[in-house]
Amino acid sequence: MKSGSHQARYYEAGEDGKLHCTLCPHGCKLAAGQRGLCGVRAHVDGQLVSLNYGRAIAVHMDPIEKKPFFHVLPGSRSLSVATVGCNLRCAHCQNHDISQYATRRGEVPGDPTPPEAVVAAAQRGAAATIAFTYTEPTIFIEWAQDIAERAVVAGVRCVSVTNGFVCEKPIRDFDGRLLAANVDLKSFRDEFYQQTCKARLKPVCDTIERMRSLGIWVEVTTLLIPGLNDGPDELRAMARFLVSVDPAMPWHLSRFHPDNEMLDRGSTPVETIARARQIGREAGLRFVYSGNVWGDEGESTFCPACGARLVERVGFAVRSSRIDGQGACPDCGERIEGIWV
Numbered sequence: 001m002k003s004g005s006h007q008a009r010y011y012e013a014g015e016d017g018k019l020h021c022t023l024c025p026h027g028c029k030l031a032a033g034q035r036g037l038c039g040v041r042a043h044v045d046g047q048l049v050s051l052n053y054g055r056a057i058a059v060h061m062d063p064i065e066k067k068p069f070f071h072v073l074p075g076s077r078s079l080s081v082a083t084v085g086c087n088l089r090c091a092h093c094q095n096h097d098i099s100q101y102a103t104r105r106g107e108v109p110g111d112p113t114p115p116e117a118v119v120a121a122a123q124r125g126a127a128a129t130i131a132f133t134y135t136e137p138t139i140f141i142e143w144a145q146d147i148a149e150r151a152v153v154a155g156v157r158c159v160s161v162t163n164g165f166v167c168e169k170p171i172r173d174f175d176g177r178l179l180a181a182n183v184d185l186k187s188f189r190d191e192f193y194q195q196t197c198k199a200r201l202k203p204v205c206d207t208i209e210r211m212r213s214l215g216i217w218v219e220v221t222t223l224l225i226p227g228l229n230d231g232p233d234e235l236r237a238m239a240r241f242l243v244s245v246d247p248a249m250p251w252h253l254s255r256f257h258p259d260n261e262m263l264d265r266g267s268t269p270v271e272t273i274a275r276a277r278q279i280g281r282e283a284g285l286r287f288v289y290s291g292n293v294w295g296d297e298g299e300s301t302f303c304p305a306c307g308a309r310l311v312e313r314v315g316f317a318v319r320s321s322r323i324d325g326q327g328a329c330p331d332c333g334e335r336i337e338g339i340w341v
């Protein structure tokens with residue numbers, strides 16, 4: 001099928017005459033001609049249509065550390081792709097110019113890019129992975145699934161950077177072709193999700209648990225916003241939840257910078273990141289990282305058993321890696337969870 005206006009995969013016809021989208025927990029019910037909250041799925045001629053299928057708004061080669069993934073093929077290249085659109089409305093979104101493009105302007109721009117072209121570009125650029133990122137992969141899931149299906153044949157693996165606000169079936173339908181996901185856990189309060197992102201917390205927690213149980217490698221990122229989600233009680237609750245899913249899931253704690261509609265507060269103090277890392281480690285998480293703190297020791301991977309530095313990073317660059325192909329610490333033999341080859 002050609003790029004753009006591609007039939008969507010996740011919907012059913014309701015008895016109310018509307019099409020019910022089953023892709024994300026918003027569950028939009030669309031009358032003829034209407035678009036969903038994401039701005040890129042529409043009821044057209046009795047079908048639900050993905051308006052952004054194959055319309056690439058961004059195609060960049062990035063270090064995989066930039067996604068961020070710290071336990072997936074360190075130092076490798078990841079061809080990163082996106083379309084416009086998002087199913088959330090985060091007031092602090094740092095990619096709002098493309099994530100909110102369709103809802104603000106009603107248009108769905110992008111270069112027609114069939115799945116085969118994405119896979120070929122990844123191979124040409126010697127990328128180990130293709131990353132669905134920058135905006136929200138959920139809302140271009142048909143394109144992402146088609147890319148993943150072809151990538152696996154070509155020996156390129158796929159990863160996703162997602163807000164986690166997605167239903168169960170679309171994740172299952174990747175059917176083993178999604179190597180890893182970095183899920184944004186923005187807060188541990190439903191009120192934050194409702195007020196700041198126009199979403200809800202529980203479906204995101206469900207996605208983290210579900211992905212892990214499906215064997216997808218999961219890393220979690222939390223952007224710490226001063227005064228909104230950086231309180232110790234909330235961070236402790238969040239860390240305890242992550243430990244209950246898998247204490248080996250890396251947790252990335254990133255500094256906020258004022259952006260989009262959230263210009264009323266300054267950047268996250270470095271001390272806040274350090275305190276949050278401490279809370280994560282005390283809760284039992286084995287790997288807790290700092291993000292957007294250039295040169296901080298929290299960018300590196302340390303052995304949780306003997307404390308040896310195993311992967312030294314500065315920013316998105318890997319300076320050295322001592323983890324062997326089996327994922328073991330060379331000093332004490334401790335197993336370091338992740339995907340290393």
Ligand code: SF4
Pocket residue numbers: 021022023024025026027028035036037038039041087138139
């Ligand atoms: S994917 Fe879009 S149309 Fe579907 S339920 Fe979510 S916001 Fe609504």
